[in-house]
Amino acid sequence: MNPTASWRTRLMTIALGMFHRVRSMGRERMGVSCGLRGNGMCFTHAVLKQVPHDAFSVVEDLEYGIRLARAGHRVHYAWEAEVLGEMVTAEKQSRSQRQRWEGGRAQMRKLHGWPLLSDALKQKSGLLFDLSMDVLVPPLSQLVLATVAGSVLAAGVAWLSGGTAVAATAVASFGLLSLSLYVLRGWWVSGVGARGLLDLAWAPIYVVWKVWLMVRGPGAEKRGEWVRTTREAERR
Numbered sequence: 001m002n003p004t005a006s007w008r009t010r011l012m013t014i015a016l017g018m019f020h021r022v023r024s025m026g027r028e029r030m031g032v033s034c035g036l037r038g039n040g041m042c043f044t045h046a047v048l049k050q051v052p053h054d055a056f057s058v059v060e061d062l063e064y065g066i067r068l069a070r071a072g073h074r075v076h077y078a079w080e081a082e083v084l085g086e087m088v089t090a091e092k093q094s095r096s097q098r099q100r101w102e103g104g105r106a107q108m109r110k111l112h113g114w115p116l117l118s119d120a121l122k123q124k125s126g127l128l129f130d131l132s133m134d135v136l137v138p139p140l141s142q143l144v145l146a147t148v149a150g151s152v153l154a155a156g157v158a159w160l161s162g163g164t165a166v167a168a169t170a171v172a173s174f175g176l177l178s179l180s181l182y183v184l185r186g187w188w189v190s191g192v193g194a195r196g197l198l199d200l201a202w203a204p205i206y207v208v209w210k211v212w213l214m215v216r217g218p219g220a221e222k223r224g225e226w227v228r229t230t231r232e233a234e235r236r
Contacts, residue, residue, distance in 0.1 A: 001084040003192050007199045008094060009087045010192045011206050018140070018186030021079075028077040032130040036065035036075055040083035047073060059104030062135075066112050069131050070119075099213055102139065106214075109135050140179075141210040147175040 003013040024034040038061060043053075051071045055063035065075055088094050113136040120128035137143070151172035158165040183203075187196055 001086045002089075003087075003190070004195075005087070006089040007202050008089055008206075010196045010199045011202060012087050013192050014183070014187045014190045014196055014200070015140070017188075017190035018182060021189045022182065022185050024077040025079060027130065028079075030130070031074075032127050033065065033069050033073075033075040034077040035131070035134055036061040036068075038083075039085055040081065042078070042081075057104055057107065058100050059108060062105065062108050066108070066116065066131060066135075069127055072127075074127060098210060102210070102214055105135070105139075139210070139214075141207040142214070144179060144207055145211060147172065147179055151176055 003009055020037055020040075024037070027034045041061065047068070051064075051067055051073065053064055055061075055067065057063045068075060113132060116128055116132035116135060119125070120132050138146075151169075154165060154168040154172040158169045183200070187200065190196060192199075
């Protein structure tokens with residue numbers, strides 16, 4: 001709702017463009033479940049009767065999406081619909097919100113990640129397999145750091161071996177290129193314009209900040225408590 005409030009909200013708008021629009025559209029075209037995301041969800045009475053909404057974790061959308069998939073229901077992506085929410089600009093409030101999201105997803109990863117993958121292989125279900133990957137794959141910030149570290153390592157090995165580690169260098173380069181295209185596509189669909197593209201220069205700091213929050217560990221989220229993020233209008 002407020003993408004131009006600060007560099008932080010512009011980066012979050014780009015990130016949400018990647019996570020919500022790019023990934024959801026791709027999963028919809030693949031015929032798998034795009035997953036439930038935040039406050040932009042709609043259900044039929046028939047589905048709620050068959051699969052009651054009794055998900056009460058701090059990431060209840062992800063939890064309920066898993067239950068729907070296990071019941072054989074695919075979540076469709078309604079690209080023509082849009083639900084906007086106000087993002088916070090201050091670091092303290094953003095930290096609490098990010099810890100809740102990441103801590104909740106980490107909890108779902110431990111509880112459902114590997115069981116989902118096991119059931120997907122046993123049932124030969126593409127729906128469950130895709131959902132298990134959505135849960136098990138680390139956040140983008142961790143993938144970026146791992147890819148950059150792998151690229152540096154591959155380049156060092158290639159240099160020490162006199163250029164024989166071509167395969168490792170090619171894989172690392174492909175990973176960096178893929179992530180770069182993914183981020184650029186997210187920027188394109190986010191609509192933040194040239195200013196948002198310039199704000200991507202803050203991305204390394206933003207990535208380090210997110211990883212620091214993960215290393216630091218969740219607060220109340222670890223105990224399953226809901227800590228509501230204070231909005232800008234309430235602060236004013």
